[in-house]
Amino acid sequence: MDNPSKYLYCSQCNDKHHRNKTIDNRSKKLKGELNVRSTWELARDSIKSLKPCVHGGEVWNAEKKVSYNRNEIVDFSSSINPLGPSQKALEAIGKNLGSIQIYPDSNSEWLREAIATSFGEIGSNNVIVGNGSTELIYLFAETFLEKGEMALIPAPTFGEYEKAVKKAGGEPRHIKMTRNLGVEPNIFTRQIKDAKIVFLCNPNNPTSALIPHDTLIKIIEDALKHDVLLFLDEDFLEFVDEGKQVSLVDKISEFPNLFVLRSFTKVFGLTGLRIGYGIASEDTIEILSNAKTPWNVNCLAQVAALASLADKEHIKKSSQVVKTERAFLTQEIAQLKCFSQYPADANFILINIKKSGFTAAQLKEKMLQQGILIRDCSSFKGLDEHHIRVAVKSRQENERLLEAFRKNLGIKT
Numbered sequence: 084m085d086n087p088s089k090y091l092y093c094s095q096c097n098d099k100h101h102r103n104k105t106i107d108n109r110s111k112k113l114k115g116e117l118n119v120r121s122t123w124e125l126a127r128d129s130i131k132s133l134k135p136c137v138h139g140g141e142v143w144n145a146e147k148k149v150s151y152n153r154n155e156i157v158d159f160s161s162s163i164n165p166l167g168p169s170q171k172a173l174e175a176i177g178k179n180l181g182s183i184q185i186y187p188d189s190n191s192e193w194l195r196e197a198i199a200t201s202f203g204e205i206g207s208n209n210v211i212v213g214n215g216s217t218e219l220i221y222l223f224a225e226t227f228l229e230k231g232e233m234a235l236i237p238a239p240t241f242g243e244y245e246k247a248v249k250k251a252g253g254e255p256r257h258i259k260m261t262r263n264l265g266v267e268p269n270i271f272t273r274q275i276k277d278a279k280i281v282f283l284c285n286p287n288n289p290t291s292a293l294i295p296h297d298t299l300i301k302i303i304e305d306a307l308k309h310d311v312l313l314f315l316d317e318d319f320l321e322f323v324d325e326g327k328q329v330s331l332v333d334k335i336s337e338f339p340n341l342f343v344l345r346s347f348t349k350v351f352g353l354t355g356l357r358i359g360y361g362i363a364s365e366d367t368i369e370i371l372s373n374a375k376t377p378w379n380v381n382c383l384a385q386v387a388a389l390a391s392l393a394d395k396e397h398i399k400k401s402s403q404v405v406k407t408e409r410a411f412l413t414q415e416i417a418q419l420k421c422f423s424q425y426p427a428d429a430n431f432i433l434i435n436i437k438k439s440g441f442t443a444a445q446l447k448e449k450m451l452q453q454g455i456l457i458r459d460c461s462s463f464k465g466l467d468e469h470h471i472r473v474a475v476k477s478r479q480e481n482e483r484l485l486e487a488f489r490k491n492l493g494i495k496t
């Protein structure tokens with residue numbers, strides 16, 4: 084009979100795989116025998132200090148802790164289109180399964196052309212496609228930062244900017260947001276001359292707030308004067324009302340220092356396929372394209388992204404659902420008197436839960452027991468242990484969230 088401890092049950096495919104206990108033991112033994120330096124000692128200094136960022140969406144881990152499996156857990160910790168991907172994207176994946184036996188187009192030519200067309204005023208040479216927009220954050224930092232050069236990063240914001248800067252050998256400098264978690268332009272502009280890159284996220288994760296247009300332009304103009312690059316993450320902008328008017332994609336010819344980041348993870352729901360893109364001057368795109376990893380975006384992600392872009396109806400419907408549900412959730416959360424929420428422009432809401440008596444970690448644990456995953460925001464620089472973030476999902480899911488909140492807060496309905 085099979086010894087079950089020989090196997091690991093894989094949560095990705097629900098199948099069992101052989102455990103491999105031997106590799107680690109073997110390398111320890113070899114090190115002892117040969118008296119060699121550990122691989123930790125051999126690593127670059129900038130890498131040794133790195134730690135993985137904390138993110139939402141860890142349903143793979145969550146299902147190990149509770150009696151729910153990952154399909155039953157309602158994930159409010161990652162902020163993805165509640166309608167999921169376009170049906171047309173799924174059909175395109177099905178039709179193109181045969182192409183996995185050849186290399187994908189390394190430069191994503193068709194997709195870059197389609198992205199450029201979708202914006203109108205840019206060409207395909209203004210577009211680079213990445214393995215998730217995360218790849219482009221790292222590529223940008225590695226391409227432009229020399230060892231010791233400084234990058235300005237607001238706090239709180241998305242954690243991968245800091246890690247990418249550190250990995251590239253640069254030095255992140257955090258600029259604390261105002262009491263209301265807004266960006267104060269003067270603090271940025273005072274420090275810009277010492278920086279090489281400024282990272283901004285609009286709307287910002289985790290605050291869900293838009294940066295006012297005048298503030299953005301002031302910071303970009305100042306950056307340009309001092310030869311500083313502006314990395315503007317617009318990954319959640321499709322969820323914002325009038326997002327097209329807010330975007331700075333149409334400013335790339337005016338500001339050669341501007342790089343705008345976008346993703347197929349959020350509104351397009353192609354999260355697991357890993358695909359995102361960036362828009363900038365032709366010079367910037369050429370430098371980045373020369374430096375990027377070849378075949379970085381797989382062929383199924385490319386065809387799914389093409390089909391998603393073409394499905395305008397799905398995007399329109401998704402924005403409408405998010406708009407309605409954001410208003411519903413905001414209104415209902417306002418009834419929970421021990422919660423204090425920040426105004427949300429994107430498809431997620433940041434909430435201060437201090438008055439509830441729970442820390443974010445405690446509430447997350449309690450909610451998970453009810454099959455609901457929320458984001459404990461204490462890992463964000465600039466936030467304390469009393470902030471949570473929840474995504475805007477479908478009405479039924481939002482009602483489940485609210486019911487679980489009420490139950491845990493002891494509110495009778």
Ligand SMILES: Cc1ncc(COP(=O)(O)O)c(C=O)c1O
Pocket residue numbers: 214215216217218241284287288316318345346347348354358359
């Ligand atoms: C603000 C922001 N930018 C970028 C990313 C990375 O997205 P992806 O690599 O899935 O495109 C995330 C993911 O959560 C994010 O919140």
